[in-house]
Amino acid sequence: MTVEDYNKSVNLYSDGIYRFILKNIKNQDEAKDIVQDVYEKLWVKSGDVSFDKVKSYLFSAAYHTMIDKIRKNKRITNISEYGEDIGFYSGTYNDLNEVLTEALDRLPGIQKSVILLRDYEGYSYKEIAEITNLSESQVKVYIYRGRLALKKYIGRLEVLV
Template identity: 50%
Template sequence: MNTKEYNKTVEQFADKVYRFALSLTGNKHVAEDIVQDSFERLWINHGDIAFDKARSFLFSTAHNRSIDIFRKDKRMVDTDNFRAEVSISVDQYSDLKEVLHNAIGQLNDVQRSVVLLRDYEGYSYQEIADITGLNETQVKVYIFRARQFLKQYIGTMQNVL
């Protein structure tokens, strides 16, 4: 990948990686750090990475950095955003998206990562497995549990709407 292609990946994926990192961490500054770190690593390795593999590399780096951050110091995460430890009553929200964002915060790190990769980016199970270092079966299990949790979290349709 040459410099021109690298800059193209910035244009194409910086927003997506940022949204992914923001949803993973819930913290704007941490998400920005993750984006910068992901692209810095991409640049360091740009000679060895083909242009069509850059997207996976970026999300893989962002995923790993997020997991590292959570494991090293969970206090870094700004829990005020949507990491409330106590489940919030669905009745307080009129917007499903807002409820879902709160629900995402209740998932564990890996579940959150795989379901975001699946829904935000439309990655296949195998691609998610490659990005996260899990196997395909594990990915399916995590997604299944995440969806079950999300459904339970938001309660019934009547409560949401």
């Protein structure tokens, strides 16, 4: 990858990676650190990574760096945890985004990550599986469980809309 390609990847993907990480860990400074770490890794490996694979490489590196940081900070004990009932929203609906954000934050980390990769970046099951080191079936299951939990949390839609 040339310097031009590298800088192009900064323009194209750094915002997306930052958003993805920030949504997951809710800490701007750490999210920025992770983005910088990831691009530093990319620069070191720039000879091995072609431009058409760079997005996948960046998100994969960002995801794993984030997991390492989370484990280090002991924010959550088990990232692979699933099946947790996130409950349902019992307040009054003022802002759908607010409710969705809250719902998303209640999801287990892995479910949140795969849903964000799917919705934010439009990755296929296979690509998400590569990024997260899961099987395609696991990705499908996590997405299914995550959406089901989010839908349950939203609860009574008629009040919202």
